[in-house]
Amino acid sequence: MSALIDSLATEARLPADDHAEVRRRAHKALLKHGFPDLKTEAWKYTSLRVLEKRAFSDQRPGLSSLPELPFAATVLHFDNGILDATDLNLPAGVSLQPQTDEKLAAVDHGDRAGAFGWLNLARFEQAWQLRIEGQQEQPLVLAISTAEDFHGDVHPRLAIELAAGATAQIIEVHEDRGEGLVNIVQDIALERGANLHHLVSRHSAQSAWIQRSEAKVARDADYRFHALDRGGRLTRHDLAVTLTESGAQAEIDGTVLVNDRQHVDFHTAIEHEVGHTNSRESFRILADGSGVGVFNGRIHIHRGADDSHSDLNTANLLLSESARINAKPELEIYAEEVTASHGATIGQLDDQALFYLRTRGIPADQASALLKQGFAAAPFENIESESIRNWLIGELGQLL
């Protein structure tokens, strides 16, 4: 792992600015813990070899393109991971500010499994704080994209706060064309009664795309997450949702498509810290070509969090002889009066369904495409906004 430390985390590469102390602390923690390897439980199915072989350059790449979206939205463009905050036209109730050193100094990314969190804190150029108040009708789009000549490493850091009773929709559109490292850290906080629909649509090319999203959900607040990951050379997303007060609720839905030479690893954790909290999760992977899909879904009901309810379901399709899927749904329960369950399947397209479609005159390849689309689209059926739902399902259709 020292190759990674040398290429990414030498002291010489730390940006010099007001946050020097925060960075030094993070750098120290990173050196102490090191990067994870296959023996690190949380990384046992994801190797960092792709990254180790890479030489990172500090040269600024060209302008990355903005995605085209079929719905009206306020767009924040993180061009090659950096947001140009001048002339932003934010709607009323939405404000964007740099994070304070005080806040950053308290950050703890834990041990080796959180190495990329520490790396982010050691090397970030910008750390933003987005605060949302009131009812936001229009979705807020965070477009993080890279250009073809992106060979560097970038570490966007963003805190998202929803004030009590606020409602918002945040859509992250990640488009990668480069060959570097994008290492995102997000802290999300939902105050009482807030309601956030958080959506990630991602397509990564050769870049390693690593993201850590931590959401804290307070009393009667509702956090909903949707992910559509269309594959990447090395993608890892850690999503941790903590239900901190009663009445908090979380729902996670996602679909991952992987194909030749792609590796996507999704780790989700739902922490029921107190009782009377609910969660539901449904996750699907379709692995084709030589793609590898990993899903680790953890539900943790803490001591005393009585009367909590949780259900997790992961269904996966293995579509080729060289593809692989590793699934690990976990339950860790310390409370009484709970119901917690999970189900996991790995299989293939149903022969009978294929046969039925063919008897209706649909050629085999179209029939299997239809079935795959139907399977992959299921987690998005519960999206209320028709234009967003159709946009995601359309993206799926292009690939399947």
Added chain:
Amino acid sequence: MNQTVEQVNQVIQQRYKAGFYTDIESDRVRAGLDEEIIAMISAKKEEPTWMLEWRLKAFHHWQTMREPNWAHLKVPAIDLQKIHYYAAPKQKNRPKSLDEVDPKLLETFDKLGVPLHERARLAGVAVDAVFDSVSVGTTFQKELKEAGVIFCSFSEAVKDHPELVREYLGSVVPYSDNYFAALNSAVFSDGSFVYIPANTRCPMELSTYFRINARDTGQFERTLIIAEPGAEVSYLEGCTAPMRDENQLHAAVVELVARKKAKIKYSTVQNWYPGDENGKGGIYNFVTKRGDCREDDARISWTQVETGSAITWKYPSCILRGDRSAGEFYSVALTHNHQQADTGTKMIHLGKDTTSKIISKGISAGKSNNSYRGLVRIAKRAANARNYTQCDSLLIGKTCGAHTFPYIESANPTAKVEHEATTSRIGEDQLFYCRTRGLDEEDAVAMIVDGFCKEVFKELPMEFAVEAKALLEISLEGAVG
């Protein structure tokens, strides 16, 4: 409902019935673990040189290893240098038949419900009884011999059937497999050996009873079962230990080899001393059990009822190498007080059309933690492999924990893997329904939990099903039938 929890607790707190100590003179080696001790154990057993060499290789490998820490367990530091690795009841001469065995020993096994002498005939089960580090007697040897079955202690097998032991020892669990398997390979003292010749159905159930008696000892037994093509055997294993304040280590290895069309059914009722209600004392149970369906159409089935031990670390596994081979795992694990269990299975599908089924039932009470940890791996060439896993957990009380950690890995697009898990408490509605039918609360809980475990109990051979049920009665009567 509170009333039920109280009732449950009351009954759970019943004393451990197998907790007595037999005062018998024993012959044991000094405490500590080094090459000399290993040579001493080997010499006491009059082993051939190859056996000692194998032990030493294992020991040297073990020295390079570290204790595993991935399980959901809090394991206090175990000082392996303080343990006596060999303890045996003193016997002037090796008994030639059960009549010559020290009556005190026979009495001990009688008290444990394992009759070794003639009236054992009525039970119709052949028993190998292991007391601390040695086997004290094996019943029905003659009858088994007539069928061509070899059932004897491991030490005897090393002497009488060295070619078989040499061929199969370590072929399923190599000494380098894990920390505790390596330790066992270096210092194992006795255990059972079973060989079923081709196309033979073992005429009776075989059974081994393990008893830890001496203080400051560990038990490191090794069991090897070989089923030749077309052979069939059902094997039962039971274990107990006296109540003591200190912890004792049990690190066993069990290897099963099933050749073409062979069937092995291995059942365990594990009732090592679990420690007292404050978590003091108890056995640390670190066991490696693995079966190899080495050839086509072989079948291995594990059934376990785990109620004892302060710490259980145990994953009876199946390597499904032969085409169409099948593995099964049925488990009831009950933890109470401060007990910790991290147990489950591994099903490694290598051959085509292999199938596996996992049914795991966890019951946690008191301040205990009970985890299911299982791996289902479908290798690239395991076309049409099929797995079904169900693991359910039942929580009794507010201070225990129930956890599920399944690992599912598939690399073949024609394989089907299904896993489902639930965690819940006994439903008020279920209780209410039973009570409307005239059952009192205690019976209702008993019935519900009995139903919860039924799928596993029905897999146990009759002799063991009775014992398992009785054990749960002791542990959970009032909540469990």
